[in-house]
Amino acid sequence: MEVSELKHIIEAALLATDEPLSIKRLLQLFPEQELTSNDINQAILALEADYQGRGVELKKLASGYRLQTTEAMQPWLLNMWQQRPKKLSRALLETLALIAYRQPITRGEIEEVRGVAVSSKIVHYLMDKEWIRVLGYRDVPGKPAMLGTTKTFLDHFNLTSLQDLPSLAEIKDIETLEPELAFETADSEQQTQESDEHEE
Amino acid sequence: MEVSELKHIIEAALLATDEPLSIKRLLQLFPEQELTSNDINQAILALEADYQGRGVELKKLASGYRLQTTEAMQPWLLNMWQQRPKKLSRALLETLALIAYRQPITRGEIEEVRGVAVSSKIVHYLMDKEWIRVLGYRDVPGKPAMLGTTKTFLDHFNLTSLQDLPSLAEIKDIETLEPELAFETADSEQQTQESDEHEE
Amino acid sequence: MSESETATDKNKEPAQQEMPFAVVEGKPYTTMPTDLYIPPDALEVILEAFEGPLDLLLYLIRRQNLDILHIPILDITKQYVEYIELMHQLNFELAAEYLVMAAMLAEIKSRMLLPKQQDEEDEEGDPRAELIRRLQEYERFKQAAEEIDQIPRLDRDFQVASAYLDKQGFERDDETIDLRDLMMAFKEVMARADLKVSHEIEREVLSVRDRMGLVLEALMSAKTVRFGSLFSKAEGKQGALVTFLAVLELLKAQSLELVQNTPFGEIYIKSAGQ
Numbered sequence: 227m228e229v230s231e232l233k234h235i236i237e238a239a240l241l242a243t244d245e246p247l248s249i250k251r252l253l254q255l256f257p258e259q260e261l262t263s264n265d266i267n268q269a270i271l272a273l274e275a276d277y278q279g280r281g282v283e284l285k286k287l288a289s290g291y292r293l294q295t296t297e298a299m300q301p302w303l304l305n306m307w308q309q310r311p312k313k314l315s316r317a318l319l320e321t322l323a324l325i326a327y328r329q330p331i332t333r334g335e336i337e338e339v340r341g342v343a344v345s346s347k348i349v350h351y352l353m354d355k356e357w358i359r360v361l362g363y364r365d366v367p368g369k370p371a372m373l374g375t376t377k378t379f380l381d382h383f384n385l386t387s388l389q390d391l392p393s394l395a396e397i398k399d400i401e402t403l404e405p406e407l408a409f410e411t412a413d414s415e416q417q418t419q420e421s422d423e424h425e426e
Numbered sequence: 427m428e429v430s431e432l433k434h435i436i437e438a439a440l441l442a443t444d445e446p447l448s449i450k451r452l453l454q455l456f457p458e459q460e461l462t463s464n465d466i467n468q469a470i471l472a473l474e475a476d477y478q479g480r481g482v483e484l485k486k487l488a489s490g491y492r493l494q495t496t497e498a499m500q501p502w503l504l505n506m507w508q509q510r511p512k513k514l515s516r517a518l519l520e521t522l523a524l525i526a527y528r529q530p531i532t533r534g535e536i537e538e539v540r541g542v543a544v545s546s547k548i549v550h551y552l553m554d555k556e557w558i559r560v561l562g563y564r565d566v567p568g569k570p571a572m573l574g575t576t577k578t579f580l581d582h583f584n585l586t587s588l589q590d591l592p593s594l595a596e597i598k599d600i601e602t603l604e605p606e607l608a609f610e611t612a613d614s615e616q617q618t619q620e621s622d623e624h625e626e
Numbered sequence: 627m628s629e630s631e632t633a634t635d636k637n638k639e640p641a642q643q644e645m646p647f648a649v650v651e652g653k654p655y656t657t658m659p660t661d662l663y664i665p666p667d668a669l670e671v672i673l674e675a676f677e678g679p680l681d682l683l684l685y686l687i688r689r690q691n692l693d694i695l696h697i698p699i700l701d702i703t704k705q706y707v708e709y710i711e712l713m714h715q716l717n718f719e720l721a722a723e724y725l726v727m728a729a730m731l732a733e734i735k736s737r738m739l740l741p742k743q744q745d746e747e748d749e750e751g752d753p754r755a756e757l758i759r760r761l762q763e764y765e766r767f768k769q770a771a772e773e774i775d776q777i778p779r780l781d782r783d784f785q786v787a788s789a790y791l792d793k794q795g796f797e798r799d800d801e802t803i804d805l806r807d808l809m810m811a812f813k814e815v816m817a818r819a820d821l822k823v824s825h826e827i828e829r830e831v832l833s834v835r836d837r838m839g840l841v842l843e844a845l846m847s848a849k850t851v852r853f854g855s856l857f858s859k860a861e862g863k864q865g866a867l868v869t870f871l872a873v874l875e876l877l878k879a880q881s882l883e884l885v886q887n888t889p890f891g892e893i894y895i896k897s898a899g900q
Contacts, residue, residue, distance in 0.1 A: 234480050234481035234499075235481055235499065235502045237480065237481055237482065238480075238481030238482055238495045238496070238499040238502070238503065238789070239499075239502070239503060239506060240787075241441070241482055241493070241495065241787060241788055241789035242495050242499075242503055242788070242789060242791035243788075244786055244788055251506065252506075254505060254506045254509045255502050255503070255505050255506045256502070256505070257505050257509075280434050280437065280438075281434035281435055281437055281438030282437065282438055282441055282787045292786065292787075293441070293786075293787040293788075294780075294784050294785060294786055294787050295438040295441065295442050295784045295785045295787055296438070296784060297778050297783050297784055299434075299435060299438040299439075299442075299784070299785075300782075300783055300784060300785075302435045302438070302439070302455050302456070303438065303439060303442055303455070303785065305454055305455050305456070305457050306439060306443075306451065306454050306455050311781045311782040314775065316677055316771060317677055319771035319772070319774055319775050320677060320767055320768060320771040322771070322774060323767045323770040323771040323774050324767050326770075326774070327767070327770060339760075339763055339764055339767060340677065340678055340680070340764065340767070341678040341679050341680040341681075341723055341727070341760070341764060342677065342678035342679070342721065342723050343721075343723070346541055347541060349541075350540065350541030350542045351542060353516065354516070354517055354540070354542045356515070356516055360814060360817075371817065381780070382779055382780045383774070383777045383778075383779050383780075384777060384778050384779065384780070384784075385777070391770075391773075391774070392770065392773040392774075392777075394766050394767075394769075394770055395765070395766045395769055395770075397759075397762050397763070397766070398694070398695055398762060438785075438787070441785075441787035441788060441789065442785035442786075442787065444788070444790075482789050492789075492790050493789040493790065494789050494790035494791070494792070495789055495790070495791050495792070497792075500792070500795070503791065503796075504795070504796060507796050514803055514807070516811065519803065519807055519808060519811035520811045520812070520814070520815040522803070522808060522811070523808050523809070523811040523812035523815060524812070524815060526808065526812070527812055527835075528835070529835055529838070529839055530835075530838055530839060530842060530876075530879070530881065539815060539816075540815060561838075561839055561842040561843065561846075562842040562845060562846065562881055562882075562897055563897070563898075564879065564880055564881055564898070565880045565881070565883075565897075565898030566880055572842065572881060574838075574839040574842070575839075582803075583803075583804075583805050583808070584805075585805075587833075587836055588833070588835060588836040588839075589833045589836060591805075591809075592809055594812070594813060594816060597809045597810070597812065597813045598813065
């Protein structure tokens with residue numbers, strides 16, 4: 227089979243399915259041809275080049291390849307639609323961030339860091355979206371579920387792996403604190419300043 | 427705007443929407459440009475030529491334009507389709523499980539347990555499959571339909587009656603007998619990788 | 627706040643501080659007020675913008691351009707308490723977490739006021755240490771959440787490109803589920819629902835549920851059904867009991883009604899509300 231034909235079949239397959247397709251799945255297109263992953267890779271590369279500079283791009287994600295519109299197209303496309311996509315609340319994003327960076331994590335541990343209860347609505351929403359799932363149960367009283375993210379989450383956020391997530395900020399070292407010196411003076415100063423302000 | 431840019435935007439729009447797009451609809455993409463139907467037509471023609479000889483073609487239908495896979499692609503795509511991993515969404519499985527175990531159950535009750543809305547798409551899908559049916563209507567405001575499973579459902583699972591469905595306690599036993607099934611290998615790989623990554 | 631809130635503004639940037647927190651008497655509040663004298667109507671909205679006590683504390687610290695490592699505890703505690711007193715006065719539903727934090731601050735404050743003894747110092751360290759650790763930890767994830775929100779995501783920033791596929795001839799029994807999938811789905815959904823419910827389910831007898839379906843089915847074809855006809859001798863006592871329980875369950879769920887026209891007369895069942 228010629229590369230161009232291979233490329234056209236793969237392109238049709240990518241456009242005919244909504245979910246990303248892995249090399250393994252793409253090989254299923256050709257049960258009777260003796261093709262290797264390498265052949266598929268070649269065609270993928272050629273296809274990627276074809277889409278260069280257009281409104282659609284070939285993207286590699288956690289569960290495979292997907293053809294998707296580029297970000298530059300979004301403002302144009304929005305003109306055509308009535309509804310704008312929903313925003314995600316801060317509570318939801320913080321919960322998701324903790325699950326993504328700290329998995330496997332229990333609900334209790336999320337609450338510990340955030341300082342507030344995690345609403346069931348948020349957990350249900352994330353489960354329903356299949357962005358998170360139960361990885362197992364911790365062997366402590368109450369057997370709390372340990373949560374983790376899924377490939378669907380990575381696919382949705384345009385990521386190939388969890389390593390593509392931005393890195394977490396550093397924790398500053400508490401040891402550098404010099405208690406006696408730092409606070410006493412600073413505190414009383416700040417305080418007077420503050421109370422002046424409030425007396426207006 | 428250059429014809430090539432126009433073409434790319436139209437291509438992205440056709441691929442981003444499920445239904446065919448009319449010239450009128452395509453003009454909505456450009457609310458601030460003074461474009462005419464003729465400009466769109468030009469771009470459409472250029473796009474049509476681009477897709478010549480590939481696995482996808484631009485087709486004019488009664489209600490507008492649509493990009494679709496060509497007939498020649500069908501046998502290839504069928505290969506992949508037939509080996510498609512069965513992947514029903516979690517939402518669908520849980521809905522079906524609740525209907526099976528808790529019938530007669532209304533949609534509202536399913537939503538109460540799952541904590542999120544049950545999409546009509548899921549209910550229709552299960553009805554189409556003849557796995558569920560309406561058993562009657564509850565005499566409360568709104569007269570919600572009570573859903574239950576069918577004989578087709580029982581046949582599908584090789585059950586003679588609902589009593590053959592394992593109880594929750596039995597399900598837990600099965601799981602402890604086969605703990606390794608709880609984790610997919612791919613996912614646990616990801617998990618270990620992760621915890622290495624993010625450990626401080 | 628919840629994920630269901632609708633985003634009507636076109637602002638693609640998720641930075642929340644750029645949106646007005648509140649509009650009071652036509653005046654939008656785009657930044658947090660610098661003092662505590664906030665119109666009461668606005669306060670509620672402003673407080674809702676906080677994700678909890680740690681978030682509020684971070685705001686108080688940041689407002690003064692302070693490093694987390696050098697929190698002036700006395701000052702921050704005073705402000706924090708003023709905020710929650712205001713919340714209280716306005717009958718703002720105060721989450722318990724805010725009070726717990728107030729207590730923690732008060733404790734740190736009192737420990738810092740105590741004269742220090744050299745040897746104690748070594749054991750306990752800075753009384754602020756735990757708070758600082760928690761604040762830093764929370765701030766990391768607050769930041770991470772903001773960064774995740776910036777990542778281009780499906781539907782908001784781009785769309786899946788898909789072409790139409792004629793699926794004629796594609797049908798096949800592909801959507802099969804095995805019993806195991808179904809059972810696991812049930813177990814997980816029940817694990818998520820509250821414990822009381824799952825406990826109830828565990829004991830539930832499916833034969834009754836099954837029978838409930840059959841009773842309702844009988845009512846679909848005939849408007850009324852003679853109560854006696856639901857029972858069959860062949861099923862024995864056990865069967866009669868199951869039927870009886872099924873009818874009781876359906877009555878409880880307001881799914882059917884019993885009708886008896888004359889005393890000691892024949893009992894009929896009919897669909898509820900018909």
